[in-house]
């Protein structure tokens with residue numbers, strides 16, 4: 001990319017002339033002006049970020065080679081130590097935070113508690129008038145037992161590996177954008193708080209309350225999930241919830257006493273078919289997927305235990321109670337049967353993220369920053385949920401795809417487009433600078 005010379009000028013700065021007017025975009029009372037020459041600070045920071053491309057790639061490779069599956073506590077601890085070492089250069093105050101264990105239902109239908117890794121908080125300039133919450137997760141969907149472990153350069157542009165895009169690339173983008181910011185003498189500088197959590201890929205069961213509490217100190221959040229392969233950002237996101245139905249019946253000999261048995265498998269099967277029928281009457285965009293069933297044993301025994309595991313997606317907050325009520329009613333129906341006991345566990349861990357006016361204003365501001373980098377940024381909705389859902393539900397303006405471009409996430413084809421590391425670090429830098437200076441953004445603040 002051609003180096004662009006950028007200036008950030010205060011409102012009413014009449015000394016900025018009208019040449020290059022076409023390339024100039026107003027941000028309230030402040031704007032970047034392409035081609036201006038009287039302030040090279042930002043231009044030199046952007047050049048510095050371009051020069052960090054190899055260093056950024058090196059760090060993505062190193063972090064992707066540390067297995068940090070959500071349940072791999074040793075790997076997460078190793079990653080946290082390495083990440084902490086790199087982020088120390090920013091000069092913020094670092095705190096490691098223990099999380100409560102995640103609650104889940106095992107194959108015997110019992111509630112079990114699984115320990116989680118730690119979260120990292122880093123705070124800089126907490127008293128600055130303009131502060132931004134920066135968040136991304138440390139974990140990946142690939143545990144140590146997963147066959148996909150290798151990081152591999154596919155070609156000049158592409159790195160394939162577990163977590164290279166989701167979200168270790170985003171972690172590197174965040175780090176380098178802040179390194180550029182912190183080495184600058186731009187003023188005013190925004191305050192920032194980083195929250196890195198170890199359990200996003202399993203629905204943030206331990207860090208969810210921490211995210212919500214942290215959100216209470218902020219108005220704006222940037223999350224570093226990967227942007228889409230074509231560079232688009234994500235606007236609205238569906239909400240997501242996981243539910244587990246545990247049904248206990250009565251065991252009996254399938255030959256001698258079949259009539260005395262009460263089949264838990266039949267009950268779960270009926271629950272699923274009823275739910276499937278019902279979901280066709282739910283509002284458009286609401287889906288309920290039974291992803292796993294467990295139960296039974298020897299085929300000559302009427303099974304006394306069966307478990308169904310469900311994922312629910314919704315598009316509007318008002319759909320959440322409708323879906324929850326439907327699930328509960330169907331479970332209650334099973335409980336009215338002779339010899340059958342049903343328990344429903346779980347809930348909506350990620351509320352739907354609608355594109356409210358403040359988040360839209362933030363997206364538009366980031367798009368305008370992108371124009372200064374010759375990026376034509378668009379956004380589109382996604383069915384996938386992220387921690388951005390939770391932060392938006394807490395009232396923040398959120399853009400959650402500030403990470404590099406990548407795709408085939410959660411599969412053994414996961415890839416990162418390498419040259420977008422610098423691209424998105426520059427975009428993040430411009431966004432932070434703009435947020436710190438834009439006192440005209442009443443809507444955002």
Ligand SMILES: [Zn+2]
Pocket residue numbers: 137166167200225226
């Ligand atoms: Zn992710």
